[in-house]
Amino acid sequence: MNKPTFKIISKDGKARAGEIKTDHGIVLTPAFLPVGTKATVKSLTPQQLKEIGIEAVLANTYHLHLQPGEDTIGKLGGLHKFMNWNKPLMTDSGGFQVFSLGVGLEKPGVKFLKDLDYGRLKIENRTLKVEDRRSNHHPSSIINNLSSTVNPLSSNEESRPRLNRITEEGVEFQSHIDGSKHKLTPELSVEIQEKIGADLIIAFDDLESPTYSFEQTKKSLELTNRWELRSLKTHLAFQGVALEPQRQLLYGVTHGGQFESLRRESARFVDKHFDAVALGGAHRNKSNMYQVIEWTVEELDEEKPRHMLGIGEVDDIFEVIERGVDTFDCVIPTRLGRMGHVFIYPPEGNIKNRFRYDITKSKYAKDQRPIAKDCDCYVCQNFTQAYINHLFRSRELLAYTLATYHNVYFINDLTNKIRQAILNKKFIELKKKWLL
Numbered sequence: 001m002n003k004p005t006f007k008i009i010s011k012d013g014k015a016r017a018g019e020i021k022t023d024h025g026i027v028l029t030p031a032f033l034p035v036g037t038k039a040t041v042k043s044l045t046p047q048q049l050k051e052i053g054i055e056a057v058l059a060n061t062y063h064l065h066l067q068p069g070e071d072t073i074g075k076l077g078g079l080h081k082f083m084n085w086n087k088p089l090m091t092d093s094g095g096f097q098v099f100s101l102g103v104g105l106e107k108p109g110v111k112f113l114k115d116l117d118y119g120r121l122k123i124e125n126r127t128l129k130v131e132d133r134r135s136n137h138h139p140s141s142i143i144n145n146l147s148s149t150v151n152p153l154s155s156n157e158e159s160r161p162r163l164n165r166i167t168e169e170g171v172e173f174q175s176h177i178d179g180s181k182h183k184l185t186p187e188l189s190v191e192i193q194e195k196i197g198a199d200l201i202i203a204f205d206d207l208e209s210p211t212y213s214f215e216q217t218k219k220s221l222e223l224t225n226r227w228e229l230r231s232l233k234t235h236l237a238f239q240g241v242a243l244e245p246q247r248q249l250l251y252g253v254t255h256g257g258q259f260e261s262l263r264r265e266s267a268r269f270v271d272k273h274f275d276a277v278a279l280g281g282a283h284r285n286k287s288n289m290y291q292v293i294e295w296t297v298e299e300l301d302e303e304k305p306r307h308m309l310g311i312g313e314v315d316d317i318f319e320v321i322e323r324g325v326d327t328f329d330c331v332i333p334t335r336l337g338r339m340g341h342v343f344i345y346p347p348e349g350n351i352k353n354r355f356r357y358d359i360t361k362s363k364y365a366k367d368q369r370p371i372a373k374d375c376d377c378y379v380c381q382n383f384t385q386a387y388i389n390h391l392f393r394s395r396e397l398l399a400y401t402l403a404t405y406h407n408v409y410f411i412n413d414l415t416n417k418i419r420q421a422i423l424n425k426k427f428i429e430l431k432k433k434w435l436l
């Protein structure tokens with residue numbers, strides 16, 4: 001097997017159109033990776049994902065480690081075979097789920113200060129013992145940046161792990177399934193990801209809080225750097241000794257919170273040691289996140305692929321791609337779809353309504369139009385708002401499939417349009433059309 005490679009095809013400003021080549025196929029970038037937390041993109045079959053045009057899926061290491069376990073997946077031929085997805089796969093390190101106690105479970109990475117109150121609500125009743133940390137900021141750093149726009153999921157929809165202890169060695173936590181105790185270390189995270197067998201894997205990192213001071217953030221970054229080097233060492237050793245070496249591409253993760261000097265230091269560190277870069281960590285707010293990308297990208301080798309963890313709002317997609325991000329993963333289209341929030345194109349869709357509406361509202365009960373005007377997806381070509389509204393109100397399972405299908409199609413279609421615009425040197429034109 002060959003290690004995945006990346007090449008830039010065309011640039012428009014800092015925005016890049018490229019391709020990631022893997023043994024399981026090519027991912028044309030910029031690309032959106034839907035999240036398949038437990039080895040499935042909820043409510044969609046792999047065939048439907050292909051029909052939509054999805055080229056790669058991200059699965060969560062934490063969940064697969066606990067159930068069914070990496071050994072089981074390995075024995076059954078690896079994750080591609082197990083979930084019958086023969087195209088590229090990415091796994092995260094599992095760290096985010098453990099650190100975040102599951103708030104925003106499917107959504108690794110990006111965190112904003114403004115969402116802290118929501119995170120606190122979620123964790124208020126938990127007993128937390130975080131060794132070597134004076135504040136309880138770590139757990140409450142947790143953000144679900146959907147919280148400001150949609151109703152939180154019902155509490156039983158996504159169970160949560162419980163964080164027990166952070167040490168130099170790694171993280172101890174309790175399973176959200178049965179309360180059993182587990183440990184996740186950089187070595188173990190990489191080993192699990194090797195066994196699962198995704199094409200693109202991610203190094204194990206510490207998660208800073210957006211409320212951390214400079215000193216606290218620096219301390220967290222230093223721990224991340226040590227953990228990332230241990231991840232790399234395990235990765236290289238594994239590839240050397242495995243009987244059938246899986247040639248995977250390991251992404252280093254950038255951190256450093258909201259601070260420019262730390263962000264630049266982190267970017268240089270990851271660039272020095274890794275062939276691919278994932279942008280992670282906490283941010284003060286959206287504008288700080290965009291700034292962080294600019295600082296980071298300035299320190300990176302242009303030839304390496306860049307993945308942004310956990311973004312997927314329409315405006316963010318434009319802003320991060322404009323700054324040189326190649327791929328991103330997000331639960332927004334799938335999670336919102338299951339709640340009946342569906343995406344719409346401009347001019348009906350705009351920044352103000354966040355390009356979506358709630359199809360479960362009674363005003364759509366008799367509407368014979370499709371979810372979105374101008375949408376070419378299977379759902380919009382074949383079903384009315386009235387029918388989908390009825391499915392949601394009747395709690396029929398097909399509601400989740402149809403809404404998710406349309407939403408994943410929408411985000412993928414937008415990303416394809418952006419790629420075309422970059423190839424035609426018309427990125428800014430397209431951005432204005434959508435965001436003005």
Ligand SMILES: [Zn+2]
Nearest residue numbers: 375377380406
């Ligand atoms: Zn549609």
